[in-house]
Amino acid sequence: xxxxxxxLRGVCKRFGAVPALADVGFNLAAGEVLAILGPSGCGKTxxxxxxxxxxxxxxxxxxxxxxxxLPVPPWRRPVNMMFQSYALFPHLTVERNVAFGLRQERLxxxxxxARVAEVLALVRLAGLERRMPHALSGGQRQRVALARAxxxxxxxxxxxxxxxxxxxxxxxxxxxxxxxxxxxxxxACILVTHDQAEAMALAHRIxxxxxxxxVQLGSxxxxxxxxxxxxxxxxxxxxxxxAVRVLGQEGGMLAVVAAANDTLHLSVPASTAPALxxxxxxxxxxxxEAVQVAxxxxxxxxxxxxxxxxHASYAGALMHYRLALAEGIELRASRPAASGDAPPFxxxxxxxxxxxxxxxxxxxx
Amino acid sequence: MAGAPRTPFSRPGLVALLPFLWxxxxxxxxxxxxxxxxxxxxxxxxxxxxxxFEWSGEGWPQLRAxxxxxxxxxxxxxYRRSLWGSLRIAALGTLAAxxxxxxxxxxxxxAPRRMQGTLLLAVMLPFWTAFLIRIYAWMVLLRNEGxxxxxxxxxxxxxxxxxxxxxxxxxxxxxxxxxxxxxxxPIYASLERQDPAVLxxxxxxxxxxxxxxxxxxxxxxxxxxxxGCLLVFLPALGEVVIPDLLGGSGTLMLGRTIWTEFFxxxxxxxxxxxxxxxxxVLGGPLLWLQRQQAxxxxxxxx
Numbered sequence: 001x002x003x004x005x006x007x008l009r010g011v012c013k014r015f016g017a018v019p020a021l022a023d024v025g026f027n028l029a030a031g032e033v034l035a036i037l038g039p040s041g042c043g044k045t046x047x048x049x050x051x052x053x054x055x056x057x058x059x060x061x062x063x064x065x066x067x068x069x070l071p072v073p074p075w076r077r078p079v080n081m082m083f084q085s086y087a088l089f090p091h092l093t094v095e096r097n098v099a100f101g102l103r104q105e106r107l108x109x110x111x112x113x114a115r116v117a118e119v120l121a122l123v124r125l126a127g128l129e130r131r132m133p134h135a136l137s138g139g140q141r142q143r144v145a146l147a148r149a150x151x152x153x154x155x156x157x158x159x160x161x162x163x164x165x166x167x168x169x170x171x172x173x174x175x176x177x178x179x180x181x182x183x184x185x186x187x188a189c190i191l192v193t194h195d196q197a198e199a200m201a202l203a204h205r206i207x208x209x210x211x212x213x214x215v216q217l218g219s220x221x222x223x224x225x226x227x228x229x230x231x232x233x234x235x236x237x238x239x240x241x242x243a244v245r246v247l248g249q250e251g252g253m254l255a256v257v258a259a260a261n262d263t264l265h266l267s268v269p270a271s272t273a274p275a276l277x278x279x280x281x282x283x284x285x286x287x288x289e290a291v292q293v294a295x296x297x298x299x300x301x302x303x304x305x306x307x308x309x310x311h312a313s314y315a316g317a318l319m320h321y322r323l324a325l326a327e328g329i330e331l332r333a334s335r336p337a338a339s340g341d342a343p344p345f346x347x348x349x350x351x352x353x354x355x356x357x358x359x360x361x362x363x364x365x
Numbered sequence: 366m367a368g369a370p371r372t373p374f375s376r377p378g379l380v381a382l383l384p385f386l387w388x389x390x391x392x393x394x395x396x397x398x399x400x401x402x403x404x405x406x407x408x409x410x411x412x413x414x415x416x417x418f419e420w421s422g423e424g425w426p427q428l429r430a431x432x433x434x435x436x437x438x439x440x441x442x443x444y445r446r447s448l449w450g451s452l453r454i455a456a457l458g459t460l461a462a463x464x465x466x467x468x469x470x471x472x473x474x475x476a477p478r479r480m481q482g483t484l485l486l487a488v489m490l491p492f493w494t495a496f497l498i499r500i501y502a503w504m505v506l507l508r509n510e511g512x513x514x515x516x517x518x519x520x521x522x523x524x525x526x527x528x529x530x531x532x533x534x535x536x537x538x539x540x541x542x543x544x545x546x547x548x549x550x551p552i553y554a555s556l557e558r559q560d561p562a563v564l565x566x567x568x569x570x571x572x573x574x575x576x577x578x579x580x581x582x583x584x585x586x587x588x589x590x591x592x593g594c595l596l597v598f599l600p601a602l603g604e605v606v607i608p609d610l611l612g613g614s615g616t617l618m619l620g621r622t623i624w625t626e627f628f629x630x631x632x633x634x635x636x637x638x639x640x641x642x643x644x645x646v647l648g649g650p651l652l653w654l655q656r657q658q659a660x661x662x663x664x665x666x667x
Contacts, residue, residue: 054565074568081569087562091584100580101570152570 005030005188006051006156011060013046013212020046021057022212028156031186035203037193039235043212044192048158051190052081064155075104080149081158084165086141088133094120094144095129101152119147122181139170146178150185159191163198175201196236200224208232224287226272230363233285240291240331242266242284244362246276254362256284261326264305266360273362283363290359291333293321296350304352307331309345319344323353396644403637404430414633434638443622444639448646450617454533454608455601458540459548462597465541466548467590471582473549474556481557488549500539500610507535507611531613539607540597547596555589556582588661595654603643619643 004027013021020043028034036044049055050062053074062070069077080101089097095116102112120126123143133141142162149157162178163171179202182189193199199206200220207217208231216228227233230241244256244266254273258264259281266284276282294304310330311322314337321333331353337344345351405414420426438444473484491499506512509526517523529535559582567577583590605620612618619639626636 052565052569054568073573074565075571075573079569081566083562083566085560085562087560087566089563089566089581091581091587100567100572104571104576148566148570 004028005032005065006190007061007063007066009061011047011050011057011062013043013050013055013057019212021050024060024212024214026207026214026217028188028190030188032205033182033189033191033203035191035193035199035206036209037196037199037206037236038209039194042209044194044209045160047209048081048160048190048192051156052079052158053077078152078155079158080152080154080156081160082142082145082149082162084160084162086145086165088141088144088148090133092133093129094125094131094133094136097133097144098148098151101148105152115151119151122150123147138165138167139174142166142174146181150187155188157187157189159189161193162191163193163195171198178202200236206236208235210235226361227285227363230283230285230365233283233361233363238288238332238334240286240288241363242286242325242329242331244282244284246278246280246282246362248278253357256282256362258326258329260328264326264329267357268360268362269358272358274364276362276364281365283365285361285363286331286355286359288320288332288334290355291323291331292354293323293333293335293345294352294354295345296352304354307351307353309347309349309351312345312347314344321345323351325353399637399640401637402633403434403635403641404432405634405637406431406433407632407634412633413631434634437635438638438642443617444642447617447619447622447639448642450533451602451619451643452646454536454540454616454618455598455604457537458544458601459594459598461537461541462545462548463590463594466545466593467552467583467586469545470549470552470556470586470589471578473553474559485550485553488546488553492546496543497606499543500606503535503539503542504530504610507538530611531616533612533616535611536608536616536618539611540601540604543607544597544601547600548593551592551596552586552589555586559585588658591654591657595650599647599650602647619646 006028008027009025011021011024012019024043024047026034036047038044046055050057053069053072056070061068064078069079089100092100098116098119099112102115107115116129117126120129123146125140125143125147128136128140133144136144142165146162163174166174175198182202189202191199191202203220205218206220206223207214208223208228209215210231216223216232218226223232223236227236227239233239233241243259245259247255247257247265249255249270250267252270253267254270254276255265255267258266268284274282293307293309296306305325307323307325309321310324313320317337318334319337321335323331323333325331333353335344401417402414404417407413408415415429417429418426419429469488473481473488476484504511507530508514509528509530511530513529514523514526517527563581563585564577567581568574572580603620603623604618605624608616608618608621609624612621619642623636623639623643626632626639
């Protein structure tokens with residue numbers, strides 16, 4: 001394994017009595033994009049500020065290229081940040097904003113001009129060199145902030161909620177552009193976001209944080225398919241969660257029964273289930289798109305369960321349903337809306353639901 | 366069809382008339398009177414100047430305007446030296462206030478939020494004591510047996526008392542002291558508005574704190590610094606009390622010379638001409654400030 005570009009070990013930070021980070025550690029490879037995903041207040045911004053040098057951890061080590069960077073002040077770290085508010089210098093033109101970091105290095109004038117022109121072309125801002133920041137649109141400001149950080153050719157680029165200030169359509173376009181740019185430059189990035197879609201679209205790996213801890217670190221697909229716990233399952237994507245009690249293993253499947261209803265027997269693949277003893281409590285998770293819904297009149301699906309539609313909403317390509325599966329157990333299902341012959345179900349309809357055997361995942365408490 | 370309903374607010378013209386009226390009554394009219402007096406000649410009478418129009422009993426009244434006072438302003442060395450003294454002392458006082466006020470305002474803006482109110486109050490606290498008393502206090506501090514000299518001698522820095530009172534330096538110090546709040550407040554206001562993330566961005570891009578201060582903080586505080594400098598420089602230019610109490614007989618400033626002409630020489634026309642001169646000198650920087658502000662406004666709107 002090549003040595004990691006960035007290595008964090010046991011990083012802790014408290015603000016007064018409030019722990020902001022507890023034992024955070026991970027490696028980042030060169031060229032890798034890691035998304036730190038979590039709700040506000042989970043400590044993800046504190047982590048980013050420690051990497052930039054604006055905060056010092058109480059404990060732990062941070063090494064970049066094998067060297068401890070904690071004693072290095074922010075202005076000497078080969079790390080640059082794109083701020084959530086962009087923090088452009090309002091008194092400087094686009095050109096001077098981008099050149100700011102290079103002027104600090106006292107590079108020759110001609111080299112500064114060349115680098116500025118290069119990064120401005122990279123973010124497609126050529127022609128706006130003499131504009132002041134207040135005369136730019138939100139998307140243009142964001143690209144100036146990115147260009148300003150890229151101009152320094154950092155070893156590590158930090159992105160603090162890079163899309164938060166953009167509207168939805170622009171956000172999607174910018175994601176595509178940012179992704180293409182990152183893959184082209186091969187620059188290592190740490191991206192902080194509360195938007196799971198953004199994390200999935202941009203990152204090679206995602207670290208999901210809750211209350212100052214990394215609760216799961218893995219590829220977007222791992223995190224989506226095999227969430228480590230209930231928090232991750234509900235934070236990343238939509239999920240139905242059913243409280244269940246483990247009965248025992250039968251062949252390759254683990255038999256469970258719903259905690260709220262003793263008659264509702266279900267099963268999950270044992271290979272993916274956590275080691276829970278018979279009688280142990282856990283959560284059965286189902287992604288809405290895995291849940292198949294059929295009219296109650298069709299009887300061909302043997303393993304299907306009877307359910308009732310409680311809520312239906314139209315979302316263009318998809319229909320979102322909420323289903324009552326026996327007493328007090330709710331499932332969510334998303335089905336393609338334009339299936340032509342099959343009319344969408346309406347609230348009150350009796351239906352039968354089923355899912356592929358591997359779709360259900362058991363989570364420990 | 367009838368027009369929009371009339372409310373008291375639909376005619377802003379009337380409201381704008383009030384400050385205009387105030388300006389005419391209390392600025393323009395007195396100014397016209399001062400200008401009129403400056404064109405007269407000094408006489409031993411009551412009032413101590415000749416009338417502008419003289420009516421010899423028949424025909425039209427005769428205009429008797431004389432620009433002799435203004436020619437004297439240029440010819441007599443005393444007035445030129447007062448003008449130069451005013452400009453020099455006010456400029457030095459402004460620089461001194463800036464040198465103290467800028468770090469002070471910066472420190473205030475970086476202090477914890479909950480302390481900033483107290484610090485602001487502390488800056489304005491001297492206003493609760495009469496101006497004259499505060500300048501008298503400086504006389505006590507600066508005289509030969511004053512606290513400053515006592516301290517200097519106790520520290521062994523000097524054996525003989527330094528003559529501080531009655532020097533131009535004392536006047537500069539007095540101006541810097543008296544007008545410091547006018548320097549601190551606008552600078553603080555412009556610093557306090559700054560996004561702290563901008564300074565972090567500067568550090569992130571490789572600027573050590575000192576470089577960030579000069580290349581980001583100060584340029585962004587420019588409107589405040591400009592306003593502070595003018596708020597100190599303009600009143601200091603016409604200052605009377607500070608040069609009178611802290612300055613020596615050789616400290617010539619326009620305000621003091623006007624006072625002398627008016628009360629000691631009873632030469633109202635000359636005092637009037639000096640006042641007009643002072644106004645013209647003040648007008649330049651004021652117009653410049655207005656142009657700067659208009660430019661900043663236009664920039665903000667673009």
